[in-house]
Amino acid sequence: MxxxxxxxxxxxxxxxxxxxxxxxRAACAIVTALLLAFLCAPTIIRRLxxxxxxxxxxxxxxxxxxxxxxxxxxxGLIIILATVVPTLLWARLDSPYVVFAVLAMLWMGxxxxxxxxxxxxxxxxxxxxxxWKLIGQVTFGVALGIALLVWPLAPNLEPASTQLPLIKYxxxxxxxxxxxxxxxxxxxxxxxxxxxxxxLDGLAAGLTAIVAGAFAIFAYLFxxxxxxxxxxxYFLPGAGELxxxxxxxxGAALGFLWFNAHPAQVFMGDTGSLAIGGALGSVAIMLKAExxxxxxxxxxxxxxVSVILQVWVYRWHKRRRGKEYAxxxxxxxxxxxxxxxxxLGWAEPQVVMRFYILGVxxxxxALATLKVR
Numbered sequence: 568m569x570x571x572x573x574x575x576x577x578x579x580x581x582x583x584x585x586x587x588x589x590x591x592r593a594a595c596a597i598v599t600a601l602l603l604a605f606l607c608a609p610t611i612i613r614r615l616x617x618x619x620x621x622x623x624x625x626x627x628x629x630x631x632x633x634x635x636x637x638x639x640x641x642x643g644l645i646i647i648l649a650t651v652v653p654t655l656l657w658a659r660l661d662s663p664y665v666v667f668a669v670l671a672m673l674w675m676g677x678x679x680x681x682x683x684x685x686x687x688x689x690x691x692x693x694x695x696x697x698x699w700k701l702i703g704q705v706t707f708g709v710a711l712g713i714a715l716l717v718w719p720l721a722p723n724l725e726p727a728s729t730q731l732p733l734i735k736y737x738x739x740x741x742x743x744x745x746x747x748x749x750x751x752x753x754x755x756x757x758x759x760x761x762x763x764x765x766x767l768d769g770l771a772a773g774l775t776a777i778v779a780g781a782f783a784i785f786a787y788l789f790x791x792x793x794x795x796x797x798x799x800x801y802f803l804p805g806a807g808e809l810x811x812x813x814x815x816x817x818g819a820a821l822g823f824l825w826f827n828a829h830p831a832q833v834f835m836g837d838t839g840s841l842a843i844g845g846a847l848g849s850v851a852i853m854l855k856a857e858x859x860x861x862x863x864x865x866x867x868x869x870x871x872v873s874v875i876l877q878v879w880v881y882r883w884h885k886r887r888r889g890k891e892y893a894x895x896x897x898x899x900x901x902x903x904x905x906x907x908x909x910x911l912g913w914a915e916p917q918v919v920m921r922f923y924i925l926g927v928x929x930x931x932x933a934l935a936t937l938k939v940r
Contacts, residue, residue: 570659589787589807592657596811597818599653604822608645612826612833615639620687638831641683642823643839646772647676649819650846654812662808663720664853667711668846669812675758675845678703679837704758704845708751711849715750716743720853721803730855732862732936735799738855753857758844760864760871763903765840768829770905770919774866774926775843776820781863781930782850783813788937789854799940801855809850816846829916862936865929866922870903877902 570586577584585591621637651669658665682695719726727746728738741749765771788794790807820843826832835843844867851860861868877898884893900910908918 568656568660570657571661589790589810593783593787593810593814596653596657596815599656600649600815600818601822603652604645604649604819605825607648608642608823608826608833611642611645612639615641615833620683635831635834638834640687640834640836641680641838642827642833643676643679643683643835643837643842645826645833646816646819646823646835646839647672647842649822650812650815653815653818657815658808658811662805663718664806664809665812667714667853668809668850671707671711671754671849672842672846674707675704676838676842679762679839679841682837682841701755704755704841705751707845708754709747711754711852712747712750715852716746720805721801721855723804724801724855728855729852729857730801732858733939735940736801738801749857750852753852753860754845754848756871757848757851757860757864757867758841760867761844761847762837762840763874764867764870764905765835766903767905767909767915767919768831769824769827770922771835771840771843772820772824772827773919773923774864775847776817776824777923777926777930778847778860778864778867779813779817779820781933782847782854782856782860783810783817784934785854785856785859786810786813786850789856798937800937803854806854809854812846813850816843829919859933859936863930863933865932866926870905873899873904873907874902 570592573583574586575583577587616639620639620641650672654665654669660666678695678700682700685695716726725738725740727741727743729741729749731737731739761771761775764774786809787807788798789800789803790805790810792802795802823833823835823839827835847860847864851857880896880898881893884896899907901907905918905922908921909915913921
């Protein structure tokens with residue numbers, strides 16, 4: 568909004584020329600998101616506590632987590648507010664990149680909100696039936712895939728394609744229907760991966776800040792012709808505006824982390840985790856950087872894979888040799904992966920900090936691939 572109001576005034580005063588620079592507006596979005604999170608979080612936490620919006624702890628979860636029962640949840644509202652408002656404030660509102668990213672966050676956040684609401688009303692850990700949650704995620708993925716085919720964001724590229732890492736100017740092409748399936752898998756998989764990671768104080772929020780920061784850099788570089796040409800990646804006109812959205816998301820995650828760090832005063836719940844995952848997945852799709860998301864979000868991917876592997880192996884053993892054998896031959900002591908390390912005796916803050924280190928490493932590797940081509 569401020570771009571449209573103040574950038575035209577650059578003709579009268581050079582100071583307003585700052586609003587033409589994406590780097591300036593992205594930095595302002597980060598600071599705005601941080602401040603907004605700091606300001607609105609205490610009020611939201613207090614309201615959640617007044618309405619008894621407390622976390623429901625799974626009976627089969629680690630015993631140490633039972634002390635967290637009743638901690639305010641649905642704190643993802645803080646992240647959504649602190650991401651969307653700065654984005655609308657500092658980004659160009661006529662950018663389809665920004666519109667799709669904001670819609671992704673709001674749509675997935677709404678699904679998570681319904682899930683959290685049902686958990687609290689019913690007093691059960693199941694929340695929204697998995698089938699309906701998946702339908703909501705798939706619906707958005709299909710809609711996004713079709714929209715990108717009908718209204719391509721990069722007219723110089725085939726819509727049904729994505730860039731491959733480590734190779735200069737190389738695209739992976741899809742049939743249109745297969746591209747829609749691919750987009751749906753990325754959006755659904757990313758939202759569920761972040762959701763599975765959100766199991767320890769500060770874990771998902773900190774990793775979100777790392778991945779969002781990396782994608783802010785990707786968006787800025789891909790949106791500059793000179794940088795894209797130098798790095799051997801495809802130029803995506805207008806993609807730089809996503810740096811503002813990703814910067815706001817990183818700032819919002821850090822602001823939320825202030826209140827979510829161990830011992831947590833509030834949890835993001837599915838409201839936040841699904842919104843974050845949907846937003847990151849959509850940003851990666853629009854930047855044609857889905858494989859870079861897999862690398863930068865390596866911890867998120869590992870958490871999701873740990874659950875898939877645990878369930879598949881358990882069912883396979885149970886079908887062949889019975890439940891007792893399956894119980895005794897699990898791949899991990901508990902899934903997702905962070906619970907496995909808790910069972911090994913790692914303290915919760917230790918798990919979180921070490922996963923942060925791995926997250927930074929994954930993001931650094933993803934950034935390094937831009938030069939290894």
